[in-house]
Amino acid sequence: MQFDLTDLRLFVRCADEGALTRAAARQHLSLAAASARLKNLEAQAGLPLMFRQPRGMALTPAGEAFLRHARGVLRQTEQLRADLLDYGGGLRGQLRVQANTTAVMEFLPALLPAYLARHPHINIDLRERPNAEIARGVRDGSADLGIVSGQVDTSGLTAVHLSTDQLVLVVPRGHPLACKKTVAFADTLDEDHIGMHEGSTLHAHLRLVADQLGRTLRHRIQLASFDAVCRLVSAGVGVAVVPESAAARNLTPMRLAKVALSDDWRWRDRAVLSREHETLPDYASDLVDALRRHFAPPTSGDAPPP
Secondary structure (H helix, E strand, O other), X not given: OOOOHHHHHHHHHXXXXXXXXXXXXXXXXXXXXXXXXXXXXXXXXXXXXXXXXXXXXXXXXXXXXXXHHHHHHHHHHHHHHHHHHHHHOOOOEEEEEEEOHHHHHHHXXXXXXXXXXXXXXXXXXXXXXXXXXXXXXXXXXXXXXXXXXXXXXXXXXXXXXXXXXXXXXXXXXXXXXXXXXXXXXXXXXXOOEEEEOOOOHHHHHHHHHHHHOOOOOOEEEEEOOHHHHHXXXXXXXXXXXXXXXXXXXXXXXXXEEEEEEOOHHHEEEEEEEEEOOOOOOHHHHHHHHHHHHXXXXXXXXXXOOO
């Protein structure tokens, strides 16, 4: 069914006025044109929406339901029109960002408040996605920027390197693995793991590695943040693979031990992606610059005194 907005407005006017004559006048339509539009609307709906009374018109039960939806469509249309006027006048913009779990959980929450304060008329649509989907999203135009880590196909994209991080194993102090300097991920698969939520980048990566080893990754529970994961590890529920930054801030307060992984994939290059040969708006370039500053090594002048 395809409904004309003018027909929807006329229908709502008829319901409000209770008379076709007054509704037609308010819509600047002749009575004959208004009547024809209502008949066409009922033909599209496939059933009567109004019935005539001696002193006007009243809604059928189907018309009552149609009225609720018609009002909602018209409200959304008005909101769309207002938003587009803002965008068209240069008063507002939207930055679509797709990022992996570490970016969404670890450093974007620290960066975005200052960025949004600098750009009060910019909205950010932030979506957590697996790395491969992020690259595809930037390439096909469903995202303006993507933040990824690890091995990703960046053909057709510009990749700005931000940093290199690594994944580590965290275990409770006193755990048999706590005394080891390094451990292979395969040697942790006899343990219960605490993992990130289904669909997170890290969850997908570790599940894939386990599958390639012909093993099963046993999750006792999956959570929505690295800090929550560390908290359950501290309680002795299991072990976990987390970014080193998450491990570092939780080692002391949660009495955890950090064990280096010996697997090559533990090292992950982090980059921000945009479409190749495309000039970014200033507000998008500013976010890229903010990310680069965040990961830039401190200069000698920033180093603490000896």
